[in-house]
Each structure stands twice: as structure tokens, then as C-alpha cells.
Amino acid sequence: MSDAAPAPVKVLVASRNAKKLRELQRVLDAAGVSGIEPVGLDAVPEYPEEPETGATFAENALIKARSGAAATGLACLADDSGLAVDALNGMPGVLSARWSGRHGDDEANNDLLLAQLGDVPDERRGAGFVSACALVVPDGGDGTPAAETVTEGRWPGSVLRERHGDGGFGYDPIFLPEGSERSAGELAPEEKDAASHRGRALRALVPALRALAAGESLPE
Ligand SMILES: O=P(O)(O)OP(=O)(O)OP(=O)(O)OC[C@H]1O[C@@H](n2cnc3c(O)ncnc32)[C@H](O)[C@@H]1O
Ligand SMILES: [Mg+2]
Numbered sequence: 001m002s003d004a005a006p007a008p009v010k011v012l013v014a015s016r017n018a019k020k021l022r023e024l025q026r027v028l029d030a031a032g033v034s035g036i037e038p039v040g041l042d043a044v045p046e047y048p049e050e051p052e053t054g055a056t057f058a059e060n061a062l063i064k065a066r067s068g069a070a071a072t073g074l075a076c077l078a079d080d081s082g083l084a085v086d087a088l089n090g091m092p093g094v095l096s097a098r099w100s101g102r103h104g105d106d107e108a109n110n111d112l113l114l115a116q117l118g119d120v121p122d123e124r125r126g127a128g129f130v131s132a133c134a135l136v137v138p139d140g141g142d143g144t145p146a147a148e149t150v151t152e153g154r155w156p157g158s159v160l161r162e163r164h165g166d167g168g169f170g171y172d173p174i175f176l177p178e179g180s181e182r183s184a185g186e187l188a189p190e191e192k193d194a195a196s197h198r199g200r201a202l203r204a205l206v207p208a209l210r211a212l213a214a215g216e217s218l219p220e
Contacts (some may be wrong), residue, residue: 023192052064128157
């Protein structure tokens with residue numbers, strides 16, 4: 001018998017957005033969950049990704065994590081996120097990545113949102129980032145998941161009138177977090193992680209990740 005620690009449990013972190021992926025890995029590192037080895041999509045054979053057709057962030061996060069787990073047999077973590085703007089009744093919401101019509105075109109998305117809010121006065125520029133993080137553990141049998149956990153995090157604030165800073169990604173340069181004098185694009189990475197929707201959602205998932213690493217059933 002050897003006392004060597006058991007091999008870490010591989011967790012596929014399923015995002016095609018390199019900057020989001022970096023944030024997810026940073027928060028996981030900072031949380032220091034031992035016994036987990038995050039792996040990226042480039043470390044597994046390519047699989048067809050299902051379209052993100054859910055009406056909510058949680059549904060979309062589950063779509064991504066379920067397809068990653070079913071295709072690879074690995075536990076899979078996915079984030080679905082976006083900016084919900086009060087004056088737009090919660091949009092762009094789940095359409096945030098493709099608000100301008102071109103998926104992942106941050107510049108065009110920011111331009112369009114700023115133009116749409118051009119006449120909206122300061123007191124009605126409220127908005128919040130939302131992240132849903134899903135962890136799906138496959139059962140190794142017929143492909144149906146053995147366990148699923150979804151957590152959500154929110155980061156309240158408002159939409160600025162112009163870009164400030166070039167850190168982060170997406171709508172960060174035009175988002176002013178509540179209580180902050182700097183835009184999300186002007187925050188250091190660790191400042192963003194401490195406050196952000198993604199940081200909050202992912203930290204809420206840590207008990208489930210610890211349970212996975214320990215071979216226990218996931219908390220409800
Ligand atoms: O689905 P994956 O492959 O993870 O990558 P994606 O970029 O398509 O990710 P989403 O479908 O979750 O869409 C999220 C969009 O919401 C915006 N967004 C989410 N989190 C953000 C953040 O922390 N800062 C700025 N914008 C963010 C940004 O426009 C993202 O492209
Ligand atoms: Mg997406």
C-alpha cells in the first residue's frame with residue numbers, strides 16, 4: 001500500500017472565451033481546491049458544442065457543462081454570463097456575447113449598448129453582471145449525469161457613457177461597479193475576481209468541487 005495522494009480529479013473547464021477562461025482558472029487557483037486538476041477544451045478531443053439556446057444563464061451553463069461531461073466522460077464546469085441592463089428590461093442578458101449580431105465582438109457590443117443608452121439619464125443606467133456556473137459530473141454509464149450543481153453570482157453597478165480602461169473583457173470598460181470609482185476595465189485582476197459575478201458564482205461552487213475531489217456526493 002502506498003500513502004501517495006490519489007490522482008487529482010480532472011475537471012474540464014468548458015469555455016471558448018480565452019479571457020473568461022483565465023478568470024475561471026484564476027478564481028479556482030485562489031480558492032485552492034486540492035485534488036482537482038482543471039483542464040481546458042484544448043486538452044480533450046473536439047466535440048460538437050450545443051447551441052446556447054437557454055432562456056436563463058443557469059440553463060445555458062447546464063447546456064455547456066452537460067455537453068462537455070457527456071462528450072468526454074470528465075466532470076465539466078461551465079459559466080454562462082452577461083450584463084442585464086435595467087433600462088433594457090434585463091437585456092442583453094443571455095444575448096450579451098452576440099448583442100451586436102457578431103458573436104464575441106466586444107467593441108461592436110459596447111458601441112451598440114452605449115448608443116442604445118445615449119438618452120438614458122444617469123439615475124436610470126443601473127445594470128448588473130450575472131454569472132451562472134454549472135458543475136456536471138457524469139456517471140460513467142449511459143451518459144446521463146450523476147450530479148449537477150448550479151450557482152449564481154451578481155455584480156451590481158451601472159453603465160458608463162464611455163469606455164474607461166482596457167482590462168478584463170466584454171463590457172468591463174463601460175461598467176461601473178456599485179461603490180467603485182473605477183470601471184471594471186480599470187480594476188486589477190484580483191480586484192475584479194473579489195467582487196465580480198463570476199468570482200462569486202465560482203466561489204459558491206467550491207463546496208461541490210471539494211466534494212467531487214473527496215469522492216463524496218455533491219451538496220444540494
Ligand atoms: O460560452 P463561452 O464559450 O464560455 O464564451 P462566451 O464569451 O460565448 O460566453 P457567454 O456565452 O457566457 O457570454 C458572455 C458574454 O457576456 C459578457 N460578459 C460576461 N462576463 C463578463 C465580464 O466579466 N466582463 C465583461 N463582460 C462580460 C461578454 O460580452 C461575454 O462575451
Ligand atoms: Mg457563449
